[in-house]
Amino acid sequence: MQKPVPNGTQTRYIIDREKAKDRDKKERASSAILLRSQMPLHQRILFSYKNRWIPIWDFLIIFLALINCLMVPLEIAVELEYMKHPLYDVVNAAFDLLFFIDMLVSFNTTLLINNEEIKDRAVITRRYLFG
Numbered sequence: 160m161q162k163p164v165p166n167g168t169q170t171r172y173i174i175d176r177e178k179a180k181d182r183d184k185k186e187r188a189s190s191a192i193l194l195r196s197q198m199p200l201h202q203r204i205l206f207s208y209k210n211r212w213i214p215i216w217d218f219l220i221i222f223l224a225l226i227n228c229l230m231v232p233l234e235i236a237v238e239l240e241y242m243k244h245p246l247y248d249v250v251n252a253a254f255d256l257l258f259f260i261d262m263l264v265s266f267n268t269t270l271l272i273n274n275e276e277i278k279d280r281a282v283i284t285r286r287y288l289f290g
Contacts, residue, residue: 205278206268213268220261223254 206213234242241247265287270277277283 204267205280206264208269208271208276210268213264216261216264220257223257227254 233239266280266284268283270283270286272282272286277286
């Protein structure tokens with residue numbers, strides 16, 4: 160059995176309907192972007208705890224903390240030759256900067272409490288400061 164061939168009016172109606180659907184999708188997407196851009200900056204910069212980069216960042220910070228645990232006692236106890244090199248001070252300053260950035264990331268990462276993602280900054284700040 161052959162399918163009936165649509166006449167010109169039916170074809171135009173189908174094409175117009177598809178164009179309308181595409182236009183509606185674009186309008187909805189642009190309005191979502193517009194609403195997102197109208198949000199205050201402190202609400203836009205919030206990392207989800209599910210972000211795939213958060214565990215990598217945490218591992219980097221733990222690694223840097225372990226290096227600091229070894230280097231700080233050495234700095235206090237003895238002054239080794241490589242500690243006089245200017246690059247050593249640059250690396251120390253970079254470590255301090257990364258630890259400061261980690262504080263910012265921690266304050267801007269959502270929490271998982273009772274299987275619910277918490278996005279309230281007051282709760283996140285309280286939890287970060289007081290445990």
